[in-house]
Amino acid sequence: MxxxxxxxxxxxxxxxxxxxxxxxxxxxxxxxxxxxxPEVDVVELPGTLGRLLPGGGLARRQVTELSDCPALAADLVAKISAAGGYVAVVGWVELSLAHVAEEGDLSKVVAVPDPGARPWDITCVLLEGMDLVIHHGAANTLSPTKARPVMAKLRGGNAALVTVGPHLPGTAVKVSGEVTTYRGIGRGTGRIKGIDIAVGVRTKSGQPQQGTLTLGTTRRLELA
Incomplete structure (x- = not known):
């Protein structure tokens, strides 16, 4: 030897x-x-949405599919940034961040309204350093070949990925949102002071969950 x-x-x-x-x-x-x-590792969310989602929040290193509900997406950004989390929004030109400015922390938000011809490349880079990345795009299903590098980046990082429009194979949770009530608007006057969003959550293995998320002023009973 x-x-x-x-x-x-x-x-x-x-x-x-x-x-x-x-x-x-x-x-x-x-x-x-x-x-x-292994414990469930999530980006925690307070309130109604946190109670509806498995583990109390958005699962890190997994994909959550969200319906095209800007108010619900803006509330996600506001709540997570207010709690100290870093959020990126890719490809959503029309998304207003006014609610985030009031309820969240804009200094922790990265917005890329026009990611160019290869938006998933931008999302993959952001997955490495964010807590939440919201990817908005055309409603289509990515092929396994195109989805593979995205999922590899996602699993190698620490972020939760939310897609609005695109569908990735292996998506674990689907969240729907629809504004049902506006408050603060009178007969041709006033401004929106509060809204209600009907929220539904579906998972592959669990029972569907439903609830109502209230933003802004809550409903008040008034005497005639």
Whole structure:
């Protein structure tokens, strides 16, 4: 046996000894130790939407599909940025961030209204450093070939990906939103002070969940 073989054997022995010591400290032997069950890792959301979503928020490293409801998307951005999370919005020119300015933190929001001819390339870059990335685009289904690099970036990062329009294979959760009530508008006067959004959540394995999300002023009972 030459000197190189002796050194390699010695290093391998030390690594095995360290692994055995770590297993003993954790209360398990090297032979029967098993990895702990993975916990649900989410970008937490307060209120109604958090109660409807599995784990209380948007799952990191997974895709959530959202219907084209700008008010609901803006509320997601506001709530997550207000809690200190970093959010990116790609390809949504019409999305107003006025609600985010009032309820969230615009300094933690990156907006790319026109991502150019290859919008998914921009999204892939943003997945590496954000907590939430919202990708808005045409309603179509990405082929497995086009979806593969996106999913690889998503799983290698820490962000939750929300798609509005495009569908990615393997999407775990679908969220629908529809504004049902506007408050604050009188007979030709006033401004919108509050809205209600009917929200539905569907998962592959769970029962559909439904609820109402209220933004702004709440409904008040008034005496005639």
């Amino acid at each position: 030459n000197q190189t073989s002796v050194l390699q054997s010695d290093v391998a022995g030390r690594v095995a000894a360290l692994r055995a010591q770590i297993a003993q400290v954790e209360g398990a032997s090297p032979a029967d130790s098993a990895p702990p069950a």
